[in-house]
Amino acid sequence: MRFQSPSKIQAISLPMILTPPYKDLVAQAHNGSGKTTCFVLGMLSRVDPNKKLPQAMCICPTRELAHQNQAVLLKMGKFTGITSFLAIADSANYVPISKLPPVTDQVVIGTPGTIKKWTSARKLSTREMKILVFDEADHMLAEDGFRDDSLRIMKEIQSSSTLGCQVLLFSATFNDVVKAFVSRVVKDGNQIFVKKEELTLDKVKQYKVNCPDELAKIEVIKDKIFEFGQKVGQTIIFVQTRNSARMLHQTLSKDGYECTAVQGALKQEDRDKIIKEFKDGITKVLITTDLLARGFDQSQVNLVINFDLPVKHDFPSEPDHEVYLHRIGRTGRFGRKGAAFNLLCSDRDRMLVQKIERHFNHIIPEVEDWQSDEAFEKALKDAGLL
Template identity: 85%
Template structure:
């Protein structure tokens, strides 16, 4: 959610369904969208034409290893990058190595880490644009990059990570605390304060922590008030970069922060990570990063085929609730945790109320809740105290929880400005909440109307992936068979 909402404007606005309010809500409208920049064909070609060379001239294990063939990589300049087989190959400090093995429980780099980390950690520390699917280990890449660039002896901000939501910022901060446990590196989370902990900006002491992870609005506010110095920042990370740099995201704040850091610190390394990049963002990236390395996972690798997806024909709206009660709650308890995605805040409230009134245990989180309430609900879910979480697309991006094995698209993701068209990137992010880090997962897509069926067909065509249908929405045997096929029972 945007932190500093602008007053309603007459110009056309880009909004998400999760922004939609019920009749009694009278909140500020989302910021007006900016005019789209025209993508230069040459710039787009630069990114679209990424390829892997045959590598026949070198005996080293380079980025073009056959095992990495689904990842497109292109490097800038003469630097030779050798893929990391072990974390020791990266010449990390003993304290970081200990954090990776003891605290994180890693045994070796994932495929995206093996390719990306040498690009981040090898001088001259070039900028990087990296597209990696959810659950690939991209968070480890930029967190390790930040920790490795910080000088623990200098008590000043040296690394900044910007995230689109406070939840994602808190999650990334938790990873950094865990990974950097033995380093002595200090860090803080720069997110909007709840009412109990609010401190006026003029009374806030200057930031001395070495790593700052936060949301664009808060970080921009702190830098503008001279509370967060950017003079010594060596590395700037954008997580979910497509969301922040798109016209309807945090592009303005993000761009100002990036320019401020580059102007004040000089040779700051910029990393942009995300699961998806649309054409407008690719054009933006190609203008901003002139001499950087680029990694893109091929589109077909983003279909998340390890996650079994199913269609469920529901003849009427209430039958969707019946499926949740009779099938999802029954089987969901056996396979792990479940996230149910709905379109609007009001839908989240109504479904939660309908289930809890009949004694079903579940929680609900959406943007209209107080920040401290959202934090508590998400913490309980992450701690495993609750098994079923109803949410808007507030948690569609970057929410890591290994125990989530079921995702329910109660409402299919559709474009706010054209409800007959699917939001395929959002579908990808939702599906990515399950099957994390190679675990099993299943997704049930509820179809109730002709529009739902049309949208689902377009999603299948977009990803060139056929999604089978549950034969009978009332049949326990059919749902059980689907979950067995997904490897969950």
């Protein structure tokens, strides 16, 4: 897999994961620092390929992340004889779970709702479960996330597992509320947290682009991002709502700009197809909601555009700092260079970006003129992309 040496999080956490007595672990590390490798190796090392029943489980917030984690597991476990089962909803080939045979694969990777259905139908045994991983754990255990399902699965495994089950919680972000909750869930385990000030990504150059109005934002996408983005790799454009994703995609496509858009309202098979085309490099520009803000790994992504800044659903005047960090972390994977442009056109946008700057104690420089090719070229050169 062309690994030369472990990243910082791998060097610290792998001995903790792999050494008896197998203690629980809460691990926070920068986006793109190799967390997936840590828990995939952990799962592969603990299961017995001769036993045809589930012994390791990884729970993810989205089907896209579940697919991606399974791909890493298949690659790393290629010569082990270990098999995996993907527990995600499949509307294209829907068969009631009660009609399906029990899971005999050693590793289960999936979303909480579908995993719960499989365990409730007694088609997924948890009695031999040795290791349980929560990827994007802060989201999985947040009150407005998947906390109820996640805790139910965790309790069921801990009560039915005959051997005792190691719990691993991995994410790039843990806010104070989730951190306090996680510390109660994992009382006697190891905890690795990163100071808030150290979280912004050194390798990702962030910029502000002041635009006079929403139309000017679209002009920036057409004239600057499509123009320069093609030279530096692939681009992800983040918007706040499904409707915005649809509208921006229609506007750009109508004017002859090649791009695709993915959001939660699409059929699952359409979502899978669009993601695959982007992963295969067939499409260069992908518009998305926060569906892909977390964990989505594509090393060719060198540009992230915040068409809309991320805000908290209950308090739209407050930025969502964790989501912001996850979004810009789609570029600069594993130490590569990347750039993120925040498009601003209202006093509210400017207020949100000021709050983000204060939170991370990091001043974001401004692109001097939204219409100037030279200004964008200079920004990309400063980011090491041109």
